[in-house]
Amino acid sequence: MKMNNLEKMAMNNPFRAAIQRHVEIPLLEKLGGRLDGLNVLEVGCGQGVGTQAIIEKLGAAKVTAIDLDEDMVQRARKRLENYSHDRVDIKVGDITHIDAPDEAYDAVVNFAAIHHIPDWQAAITEITRVLKPGGRFLFQEVTARWILRWPYRSLFVHPMENRFSGAEFVAELERQHIIVGGHWVEKAKGDFIFGSGTKTATQHATA
Ligand SMILES: C[S@@+](CC[C@H](N)C(=O)[O-])C[C@H]1O[C@@H](n2cnc3c(N)ncnc32)[C@H](O)[C@@H]1O
Structure with a gap:
């Protein structure tokens, strides 16, 4: 689900960019490590902003961004x-139908996109599919606690169901073979989560 104009204003500004560069990227690096090469x-x-930081701050060789x-x-x-x-x-691309072969990527990074998807479990299935075994999934997400506040x-438009x-997010990742363990944290009393998981199995998850 796309952002409405108000949410675009909230996301497309230097303040959001600074938070992403100076708070979120360092926290993801601490939880999940660098992405060198x-x-x-x-x-x-x-x-x-995240795309650039994945290269400049985390060291990725290449980023495909959708x-x-x-x-x-x-x-x-x-x-x-x-x-x-x-x-x-x-x-342009849809997280629930990623245009890439199985096991195409060494790592997948998500900054606050999955909560925009009605069937977010299907998004995790796709992410698992395109990750190599041993590949990492770095995530920052917004929980129901924040989304459902009045x-x-x-002001914004999101799936509500x-x-x-x-x-629950971490449990679903683990159900779909992305193991997080202790590599995640809640911020703002659980409104936001940050973490990193590793795909362990070669089989594809079942939705
Ligand atoms: C809250 S914004 C986050 C943007 C950016 N990652 C950031 O942290 O500033 C959520 C983004 O996810 C995109 N999005 C929503 N549903 C999507 C989907 N099914 N596939 C790909 N992108 C999607 C929206 O268009 C929007 O740009």
Whole structure:
């Protein structure tokens, strides 16, 4: 589900960019390690700040970034126009139908996109499918506790059914062969979660 104009204003600004660069990326690095030399998929890239940080701060060799919204893809492409196609490929794409072969990526990174998806469990199935065995999934997500609050509900547009707590999100990852263990934290009393999991099995998860 795409963002409405108000949420775009909340996400496409220097404050959000600074939080992502200086708070979220270091926390994900602490939980999941660096991505030096890896072939990475970023899902729901938005304005592309995370895409750039995955290369510049986490050391990825290449990032393919997808977003459902053509407007966000254009913004991200503009931000990263100086990078060669060998390093950055930004395109319209749906996390629930990723246009890539099985086991295509060494790592997948998600900054706050999965809570936009009605069937978020299907998104995890797709992420598991495109991850190599041993590949890492780094995530930052927004839980039901935040989404279902009235200001957020009234101003922004999100799926309201079938939302998740941090523990439910992690349990679903593990059910689908991405093992998180203790590598996750809650922030703001559980409104936000950050973590990292590793795909252990070669078999594909069942939705
Ligand atoms: C809250 S924004 C986060 C953007 C960016 N990752 C950030 O942290 O600033 C969620 C993004 O996910 C995208 N999105 C929502 N559903 C999607 C889907 N099914 N496939 C790909 N992207 C999706 C939206 O268009 C939006 O850009």
